[in-house]
Amino acid sequence: MTLTDEQFAQRLRTRIAVAAPPMALDVDSTRRLGARRRQTRILGSAAGSTIGVAIVAVVLVLGLGAPGTHSSPAPGGRSARSVVQGAHPIGTGQVVQLAPGILASNSVVASTASDGTPWWSTGLHFQLSNANVQESIYFVGFMPLGQTSVEVNDNGVSTPFVDEGIVTAVDETPGKALHEWPAMLLRWTSTGTPDLASGGYSGENVVRVLLGTVPAAIPEPHVALVFPAGLTGADAAPTWVEVPTFQDPQGSGHLLFAVTVEPGGAWDVERKPQPQVFVIAGDGSRTTVGTQCDADAGARCLVAAAGAQTAAEITATLGATRANP
Amino acid sequence: MSEADVGVDVVRETAEVVPSGPRLGRDAEFAAFMAEHGTELLRTAWLLVGDPHQAEELAQAALVRTYAAWDRIRSDDPLRYARRVLANLRVDTWRRRRREVLSAPEAMPEGSAPRTQDRVDDRDQLVRALALLTPRQRRIVVLRHLVGLTDADVAADLGVSVGTVKSTASRGLATLRAALGEPSTGSER
Numbered sequence: 001m002t003l004t005d006e007q008f009a010q011r012l013r014t015r016i017a018v019a020a021p022p023m024a025l026d027v028d029s030t031r032r033l034g035a036r037r038r039q040t041r042i043l044g045s046a047a048g049s050t051i052g053v054a055i056v057a058v059v060l061v062l063g064l065g066a067p068g069t070h071s072s073p074a075p076g077g078r079s080a081r082s083v084v085q086g087a088h089p090i091g092t093g094q095v096v097q098l099a100p101g102i103l104a105s106n107s108v109v110a111s112t113a114s115d116g117t118p119w120w121s122t123g124l125h126f127q128l129s130n131a132n133v134q135e136s137i138y139f140v141g142f143m144p145l146g147q148t149s150v151e152v153n154d155n156g157v158s159t160p161f162v163d164e165g166i167v168t169a170v171d172e173t174p175g176k177a178l179h180e181w182p183a184m185l186l187r188w189t190s191t192g193t194p195d196l197a198s199g200g201y202s203g204e205n206v207v208r209v210l211l212g213t214v215p216a217a218i219p220e221p222h223v224a225l226v227f228p229a230g231l232t233g234a235d236a237a238p239t240w241v242e243v244p245t246f247q248d249p250q251g252s253g254h255l256l257f258a259v260t261v262e263p264g265g266a267w268d269v270e271r272k273p274q275p276q277v278f279v280i281a282g283d284g285s286r287t288t289v290g291t292q293c294d295a296d297a298g299a300r301c302l303v304a305a306a307g308a309q310t311a312a313e314i315t316a317t318l319g320a321t322r323a324n325p
Numbered sequence: 326m327s328e329a330d331v332g333v334d335v336v337r338e339t340a341e342v343v344p345s346g347p348r349l350g351r352d353a354e355f356a357a358f359m360a361e362h363g364t365e366l367l368r369t370a371w372l373l374v375g376d377p378h379q380a381e382e383l384a385q386a387a388l389v390r391t392y393a394a395w396d397r398i399r400s401d402d403p404l405r406y407a408r409r410v411l412a413n414l415r416v417d418t419w420r421r422r423r424r425e426v427l428s429a430p431e432a433m434p435e436g437s438a439p440r441t442q443d444r445v446d447d448r449d450q451l452v453r454a455l456a457l458l459t460p461r462q463r464r465i466v467v468l469r470h471l472v473g474l475t476d477a478d479v480a481a482d483l484g485v486s487v488g489t490v491k492s493t494a495s496r497g498l499a500t501l502r503a504a505l506g507e508p509s510t511g512s513e514r
Contacts, residue, residue, distance in 0.1 A: 002508045005498055009470035012451075012501070016368065016471060019448040021377040023367040023384075027356050030385050034355075034392025 085214065085255050088222055090244040094123035098241040099231060101265010105258040107246045108142060120249045122258040126207045140209055140258060142249065207262055212277060214245060214255035220282025221245070222318035223257050226306045228273045231266040238306045240314055243277070276305050284319035354399060355392050362404050363388070365472075370411055372467045375452040387411035408472070409482045412464050454504035458497050465490055466497035 003011065089106035090096045098104050105122035112119070124140040214221045223243040230236045248254040261267045267275065278298070303311045366387065371380035391398070391407040398406045455463055468479045469490060476494075480487045502509050 005470070005495070008498065008502060008507055013471060013473070015447055015451060016372065019451055020368050020371060021448060023364075023371065023377050023381050025359060025363050025367060025381060025385055025388065027359050027363075030359065030388045031352055031355060031392055033385070033389040034395075 085216070085219070085221055085253065087246045087255060088242075088244055089246065090242060096244060098225070098243065098259070099266035101262040102225075102241065102267055103260050103262070104244050105140075105246065106244045108249050108256075110249065111141065124209075124258055124260045126209075126260055126262060140211075140260060142211075142256070207260060208267070210257075210259040210261065210277075212257050213248075214257070214279055216254060218279050218281045221255065222280045222282070224278045224280055224314050224318060225259065225275050226278055226302070226310070226314070227267070227271075227275045228305045228307075229271045232268040232271070233266070238310045240306060240310060242318060273305075276301075278302055278305075278314070280314060280318040282319065284315055351392075351395050351399075355395055358391075358403055359388065362407065365404075366407055366411060369408065369467060369472055372455060372471050373412070373463060375456055383411065405478075405482075408468075412468060412482055413484075450505065454501050457500050457504050462493055462497035462500070465493045466501065469494045470498060 091106065094107055095103055095105055103124055105124050108120035108122050111121045119141045121139055121141040214223060223245055224240050225243050226238065226240040228238050230239050243257045243259060245255040245257050248256055302314065306314060367380055367384045370384040371377055374380050374383055387407050387410040390410045391403060394406065458466060464483060465479055468474045468482060469476065476487045476490045479490045499509055
């Protein structure tokens with residue numbers, strides 16, 4: 001006998017009632033998260049205009065590439081030594097193309113999401129389309145950590161570093177609230193490793209978004225994105241691009257960087273090994289991400305990723321901006 | 326703390342948030358709401374994402390928003406609000422960030438478990454069948470046929486037309502029929 005749609009659906013519902021896995025929710029943690037979300041919404045709404053004014057001022061300073069000086073907060077309340085970290089824009093626009101399909105931001109601009117949440121736009125955006133997913137344009141930016149809800153990085157993040165980081169966001173427009181699910185948390189680091197977050201956003205193709213902080217203890221830092229296996233359409237020789245940096249719009253003095261990688265461009269995400277970020281100090285010292293390549297091992301890691309010749313080129317180019325520390 | 330390769334999503338640790346301020350009335354109401362509807366919302370989330378752990382996260386995310394909006398929605402229809410949030414937390418976003426959420430059919434376990442695990446087998450078969458649907462089909466089929474909302478309610482919750490709900494649900498149900506070995510009525514568009 002052939003079942004009608006409703007009969008078939010009823011049979012499915014019966015099967016589901018039996019087969020559904022055991023799952024549980026914790027009422028207390030849900031309430032706590034909800035309370036925090038509610039509180040931050042209220043605070044964000046009340047403080048939005050004041051913060052916006054403050055941020056515009058910061059962005060104007062950033063546009064001039066003015067350096068920021070800060071004493072980096074360190075775990076346990078210790079402060080690292082103060083260093084001067086100037087933003088290093090590349091070109092004059094807010095967004096610059098580093099290589100085909102690889103775009104980076106020179107600055108952020110204060111903006112307001114459709115739900116009233118203040119955020120800062122990097123000027124980077126990308127479009128995803130999929131036969132099954134509504135076509136959308138995504139704007140990459142940052143939100144103040146204190147004004148976002150806890151659903152950062154899908155894991156309900158709230159950390160002791162709550163005042164020492166910034167939340168990355170992808171704002172979906174038009175007419176929709178700030179997208180919080182893809183958010184990633186960047187924390188200030190006083191160690192030799194930049195804090196790095198990367199996400200892939202897939203429609204018919206995958207767009208990569210790479211955001212990071214520059215370690216606070218690195219003087220006159222420049223950021224290099226190194227491609228150990230070269231770029232698409234070129235030979236497999238290691239190569240690199242400099243990534244522009246800009247100041248944290250919250251005024252902390254920390255430097256940030258933001259890159260999007262569109263499919264079909266110079267970065268073939270399938271090509272291994274994948275690119276790595278290095279931070280080159282103006283005095284020639286360097287560091288990179290990862291526990292195996294901290295500040296002390298930076299030189300060795302740079303050579304390992306880029307090869308001796310390219311590593312020397314990077315160091316000579318980016319590490320000679322300050323004659324002596 | 327950081328990842329060596331830029332192509333890896335960074336995962337951070339979590340910490341507990343301490344609530345502030347008395348809100349006993351709201352808390353008690355919300356606790357009762359969760360006690361009454363939590364299981365249903367979890368099941369709906371599971372049907373949407375196919376993984377129990379991700380379903381718990383998704384359902385909690387919807388309930389967090391429900392709690393935050395409680396004062397505004399308590400006298401209206403909190404369940405509908407929670408369900409609407411759940412369905413619109415964008416499965417596609419989860420898929421972008423968490424590829425395992427909407428597992429491809431080929432990624433599902435083979436149905437070769439022993440007979441003593443019939444319940445698990447049936448669960449896997451259902452999840453595999455649902456994974457054949459597009460995200461949009463899945464949301465509509467789940468809400469229309471597996472949760473049991475009306476066409477109009479699904480349309481309102483998802484911001485689509487009633488016609489879209491009907492046609493999409495019909496196609497989705499046909500896909501499920503085929504996947505589950507159920508003869509078709511031949512009426513699918």
